[in-house]
Amino acid sequence: MEAVSRLVCRAQKRDLVAFEQLVLIYQDRVYALARHLAGNPLDAEDLAQEVFVRAYRSIHTFRGESDFGTWLHRIAVNLWLNSRRKAAVAVVSLDEPVTTRDGTLQREVSTLEGEPESLLLGRELNELLQRALEGLPKEQQAVLVLRELQDHTYEEMARILNCSLGTVRSRLSRAREGLRKAVSKRAGELGVRLAAKDEPCAAEGAKGRPVRF
Amino acid sequence: MDCKAASNLVSGWLDGKLVRGEAAFLQHLSGCRACDLEVSELQAVLAALRENSFAVPAAPDGFAGRVTERLQTETLCRGSSHLLFRKFALVASFLFLLGMNSLLVSRYLGKQNQAALPPVLTPASDLVTEPAPPEPVPDPAKQPKLPAPGGQEGPPAQNVAEPVAGPVPEVPGRAAESPPLPPAKQQEVKRQLGVAFLPPGIIPDPEVFVQQRRVTEGVLLKVAVAELPLASQRLEEAAGAQGLTPLLASEVLAEDGRLIKLYRYEVPYLQAGRFVAETLKLGRVLEERRMKEDVSDVYGEKLEQYRQLAARAQEAEGPEAEELHLMINALLLDLAGMHSTSKDMKAVTIWLES
Incomplete structure (x- = not known):
């Protein structure tokens, strides 16, 4: 982190070369968040670029009290929340190949096992989740992305969203419940179950154990 | 519960x-x-959400480069709070083309040495009566220190294979008054005009240069400083230490009552980075804009005007001839200014505000 601090100091003196190094360090994390928030690669790149441009413009206001990456995420979420467009939270399509620096990989879908009646096809599941998320208020979408897809802690989320821990807790709780209800409703319309009846109930199962559809 | x-x-x-x-x-x-x-x-549901989003691709190739490119070229004029600056940027872009000529104005007109102006039109008098020797294609190797005009496309030496035939477009009442320039001075003026590769006595044909690509470069810096007088003094001292004097130094009162100080320098290309670095130390940089303008078309148009005026000047007499001469001189200054900033100089404009 010392190297990052040095680069930040140099960037604060308008050293663009140093700032480019910071971009290289954080670009994947910022792009990932932008991808989750913005919904498609083009909007994600626009958002991610805007994050770094805004960061460079206001880097003199960064005091080093929080992690630089957290600060960038805060800019990203704020930009996205303030954007007028109705942005969809991206649930990466199961059919979409994954492009990495090493090339393009076909996604391997291995989670859809189990009883046939409890399964949704990958595309349907993807659409169902995406629509359910899009139906939530943007603040709730953001908190879900930060927690579920970005694995941020409550404290980090509070810093990113500029709110108290209590607000993070309640907002996350409402978002999760809202998502569950939306998915459950849609699944009911499609005639599928969200959890198999013979699966161990939540109280008996291990905490956080993934339960398949 | x-x-x-x-x-x-x-x-x-x-x-x-x-x-x-x-x-x-x-x-x-x-x-x-x-x-x-x-x-x-x-x-x-949450598990499905994670499962469906687990593999987020890395940032696209070239992402960082695109960000820094944006930062380099991003316009200064963002938001309504920069209205004044937007106006300034417009003015600056005009200055960028026009103001650069003031260097030559100060060099030549300022010295009242009008004889320095027309050597391209009226070369040394002995060459008027005695046409240039048949040395139509200059060998660049013989003149390694002299820049070729345009640069990228190479000197259009073949296009000036023949000295311009016919009478020299002499400026009435002026050639007689102006003694021929010393050869060294002639060469210096030719260098400024971008015709240094021409052998002595050959009059450049404006058509030759119309196709040249000329790109002028400049930097615009907006710096917030703690104390304006002190920062101005430091800037002038730093510039002076590098042998630079401002072409323009003026104070502007912003709409909100703030005082803004504007400076404009022409800095030798290779020195520009050092000078800009010094300027950045004056305070907090609010905006930094690097400008690049292709002035080829303007240059070509001015050359065409020059050609037409020079032709008219041959037949004009009296007040009309005087007027034409002034216009021709102005055109030559423009052309030389454009050439100098597209070859050797960078325009550096500095905005200081407290």
Whole structure:
């Protein structure tokens, strides 16, 4: 982190070369968040670029009290929340190949096992989740992305969203419940179950154990 | 614990945040089928969300480069708060083309040495009566220190294979008054005009240069400083230490009452980076804009005007001839200015505000 601090100091003196190094360090994390928030690669790149441009413009206001990456995420979420467009939270399509620096990989879908009646096809599941998320208020979408897809802690989320821990807790709780209800409703319309009846109930199962559809 | 209380605890429990109330929560779930199912559903939904988003691709190739390119070229004029600066930027872009000529104005007109102006039009008098020797294609190797005009496309030496035939477009009443320039001075003026590669006595044909590509470069810096007078003094001292004097130094009163100081320098290309670095130390840089303008078309148009005026000047007499001469001189200054900033100089404009 010392190297990052040095680069930040140099960037604060308008050293663009140093700032480019910071971009290289954080670009994947910022792009990932932008991808989750913005919904498609083009909007994600626009958002991610805007994050770094805004960061460079206001880097003199960064005091080093929080992690630089957290600060960038805060800019990203704020930009996205303030954007007028109705942005969809991206649930990466199961059919979409994954492009990495090493090339393009076909996604391997291995989670859809189990009883046939409890399964949704990958595309349907993807659409169902995406629509359910899009139906939530943007603040709730953001908190879900930060927690579920970005694995941020409550404290980090509070810093990113500029709110108290209590607000993070309640907002996350409402978002999760809202998502569950939306998915459950849609699944009911499609005639599928969200959890198999013979699966161990939540109280008996291990905490956080993934339960398949 | 009732169902509502249990429902409020689910999210925290999933994140391991429920410590004291966990036993009561789990006890409720074990006895309440509805709540238990809801928790299972939620776990399933969140797991699916994670499963469907697990592999986020890395940032696209070239992403960082695109960001820095944007930062380099991003316009200064963003937002209504920069209205004044937007106006300034417009003015600056004009200055960028026009103001650069003031260097030559100060060099030539300022010295009242008008004889320095027309050598391209009126070369040394002996060459008027005695046409240039048949040395039509200059060898660049013979003149390694002299820049070729345009640069990128190479000198159009073949296009000036023949000295311009016919009478020299002599400026009435002026050639007689102006003694021929010393050869060294002639060469210096030719260098400024971008015709240094031409052998002595050959009059450049404007058509030759129309196709040249000329790109002028400049930097615009907006710096917030603690104390304006002090920063101005430091800037002038730093510039002076590098042998630079401002072409323009003026104060502007902004609409909100702030005082803004504007400076404009022409800096030798290779020195520009050092000078800009010095300027950045004056305070906090609010905006930094690098400008590049292709002035080829303007250059070509001015050359065409020059050609037409020079032709008219041959037949004009009296006040009309005087007027034409002034216009021709102005055109030559423009052309030389454009050439100098497209070859050797960078325009550096500095905005200081406290």
